[in-house]
Amino acid sequence: MGEPLRQPLEPRTPYPAATKRKLSSELWKHRKEYLAISPFYLLFAVFGLFPILFSMYLSFQRWDGIGVMTFNGVNNYRFMLTDPEFWKAVGNTLLIWIYSTIPMLFSALVVAFLLNASFVKFRTFFRIGYFLPNVTSLVAVSIVFSTVFSNNYGLLNYIFTLFGLDPVEWLNHTWGIQLAVSFMVIWRWVGYNAVIYLAGLQSIPTVLYEAAKIDGASGIQSFFRITLPNLRPIILFTVITSTIGGMQIFTEPQVLVGNDGGVNGGGLTIVLYLYREAFINNYFGYGSAVGWGMFVLIALFSLFNWKMVQGKGTM
Amino acid sequence: MVRSKNVLLYAGLIAGLIVSIFPFYWLAVMATRTTPEIYSFPPKLWFGTHLFDNISRVFESINFFRTLFNTLFVASAITILVLFFDSLAGYTFAKFTFPGKKWLFVLLLATMMAPAQLSLVPSFVIMAKFGWVGSFKALIIPGMANAFGIFWIRQYAEESVPSELLDAGKMDGCGFFRLYWNISLPILRPALSFLGAFTFIGAWNDYLWPLIILNDERKFTLQVALASLNGIYTTDYALVIAGTLLAVIPLIIMFLFVSKQFISDIAAGAIKS
Numbered sequence: 001m002g003e004p005l006r007q008p009l010e011p012r013t014p015y016p017a018a019t020k021r022k023l024s025s026e027l028w029k030h031r032k033e034y035l036a037i038s039p040f041y042l043l044f045a046v047f048g049l050f051p052i053l054f055s056m057y058l059s060f061q062r063w064d065g066i067g068v069m070t071f072n073g074v075n076n077y078r079f080m081l082t083d084p085e086f087w088k089a090v091g092n093t094l095l096i097w098i099y100s101t102i103p104m105l106f107s108a109l110v111v112a113f114l115l116n117a118s119f120v121k122f123r124t125f126f127r128i129g130y131f132l133p134n135v136t137s138l139v140a141v142s143i144v145f146s147t148v149f150s151n152n153y154g155l156l157n158y159i160f161t162l163f164g165l166d167p168v169e170w171l172n173h174t175w176g177i178q179l180a181v182s183f184m185v186i187w188r189w190v191g192y193n194a195v196i197y198l199a200g201l202q203s204i205p206t207v208l209y210e211a212a213k214i215d216g217a218s219g220i221q222s223f224f225r226i227t228l229p230n231l232r233p234i235i236l237f238t239v240i241t242s243t244i245g246g247m248q249i250f251t252e253p254q255v256l257v258g259n260d261g262g263v264n265g266g267g268l269t270i271v272l273y274l275y276r277e278a279f280i281n282n283y284f285g286y287g288s289a290v291g292w293g294m295f296v297l298i299a300l301f302s303l304f305n306w307k308m309v310q311g312k313g314t315m
Numbered sequence: 316m317v318r319s320k321n322v323l324l325y326a327g328l329i330a331g332l333i334v335s336i337f338p339f340y341w342l343a344v345m346a347t348r349t350t351p352e353i354y355s356f357p358p359k360l361w362f363g364t365h366l367f368d369n370i371s372r373v374f375e376s377i378n379f380f381r382t383l384f385n386t387l388f389v390a391s392a393i394t395i396l397v398l399f400f401d402s403l404a405g406y407t408f409a410k411f412t413f414p415g416k417k418w419l420f421v422l423l424l425a426t427m428m429a430p431a432q433l434s435l436v437p438s439f440v441i442m443a444k445f446g447w448v449g450s451f452k453a454l455i456i457p458g459m460a461n462a463f464g465i466f467w468i469r470q471y472a473e474e475s476v477p478s479e480l481l482d483a484g485k486m487d488g489c490g491f492f493r494l495y496w497n498i499s500l501p502i503l504r505p506a507l508s509f510l511g512a513f514t515f516i517g518a519w520n521d522y523l524w525p526l527i528i529l530n531d532e533r534k535f536t537l538q539v540a541l542a543s544l545n546g547i548y549t550t551d552y553a554l555v556i557a558g559t560l561l562a563v564i565p566l567i568i569m570f571l572f573v574s575k576q577f578i579s580d581i582a583a584g585a586i587k588s
Contacts, residue, residue: 023414026413026414027413027414030411030413030414032491032492033407033411033413033491034413036403036404036406036407036491036495037403037404037407037408037419037465039400039403039404039459039460040400040401040404040423040460040461040462040465041419043456043457043459043460044426044460044462046441047434047438047441047456047457047460048426048429048434048460049426050437050441051433051434051437051438051441052429052433052434052437054434054437054440054441055433055434055436055437058436058437058440065440065443107331110327111328111331114324114327114328114331115328117324119321120324120325120328124575126328126332127578128571128574128575128578129332129335129336130331130332130335131574131578132335132336132339132567132570133335133338135516135566135567135570136339136520136563136566136567137519137520137522137537137538137541137562137563137566138520138522138538139520139522139538139541139542139545139559139562140342140541140559140562140563141338143541143545143555143556143559144338144341144342144556144559145338147341147345147353147552147556148338148341152356153353153354153355153356153358154358155341155358158356158357158358161357187334187335187338190331190335191335192581195578195581195582196581196582196585196586198582199579199582199583199585199586200585200586203586234585234586237585238585244430247430248430248431248432250522250523251522251523254542255542255545271432271523274432274435275435275523275527278435278436278439279439279527284436284440287435287436288436288437291430291432291433291434291435291436292433294430294432294433295429295430295433298430
């Protein structure tokens, strides 16, 4: 502290140079590690990161994919926000998400509780059976369900008539199409979510329940005080994954009712809208803008879900 | 009292199971019927006699075996490449330290958040620029960049590959690649079998991207061929349904072989993350 004047005399320069050399030799020393992880980063740069940046650029252009690209300012976004079809697609997607997610997660929870009962035999058999729909291709599922929901001769209408109800022209109504799509989603994902809930239930230590019993807790009390709090992170996981999945619904409505979403566009989801605008109508710039609109919606929606499920926990 | 509760519980489980399985049965029944029978009311709930007739018409209208082979080829290529590159990268992240490792891993996790649809249009444009539209390269090569796989392998390798074993291998003169190939890979096998099944099923069922990329019937994968069959032959429903049955069977058989482990791994993965 007392002798600052002497400091400049000391040869200071070799030190930073040494670190520099040290860093580069450090990088060189680990060249094999970098080589081992490089394929992902190279591929990601070309097929992941670059497309994202490029889609940002494209979303400000007017382009049909072949001709000249012209700068379009924010017009794509302006058009998107004022296009009733876009908002219809957003509304449809949200409705299908609500119709499907709530019954799906609820049923999954019920299935998981049933399977978790201590005396249940053939648990593996049940798990495989419930999981099977999840493995099947969406195209195949959509074709099968198109016969179930068919307007006149469908299986569902047959069941309706058995109970003395009037047949419903499912695919001639907006809500009918949305229910059909939702039902496909529910059918496909109940087993998957049940498997996850079951694993969550089984990871709760039984000691907790035993202690609660000794303390005189009722079954309902231990459900709300032990089961639910322990399951909350897993429920959050399934809500977030089904939100992301639900926002991306495409195959079911496309195979069921076609590129326009069927009667009154009831099956027109956001991705179907994006697909139609970009790849059927060749509005590439506009399609990119829709992609970003979707990204914002997914982000907002996931955040909302997260807050909601988290919020319940702090109550 | 307790017994009737048990009966109720099993009844609930079986009812749910029937809902899960019934569409497969329904598919199989319809595949054995003629189109007028499929459209008849009340619907026929038991098997008919036209299965082989329907299947032979599927073979006439699409080159089913070629489509099957295309799908197998694409899904296998993606799976093998993903397994190799992801296990190498995941194991490196788990067992080695190098400058920037943490930062690179965070970047990798961040990429899992971006929805694929965001880059749908530009990816197609890139493929067009590369001249890969209509080619399997466009399906296989981007499919290799799988952040989830690297994440998954890293989780597994961190716990299961003992560092002492790697040190011992190093002492014996194993190079970086031999440590990976001869020592770590056998230990990683359970994680690889899950990742393999997961990737294969996903690639087999993929629809939107192949639909955009493939323009030549000879290159169609099963899902695209199936959808095209549905579009062209909607009047010949028996044919469409038989094709659907044929497309569903191979994957279900494969799934039944790996199902037990696969399902527990999915559950474990969800709980960990």
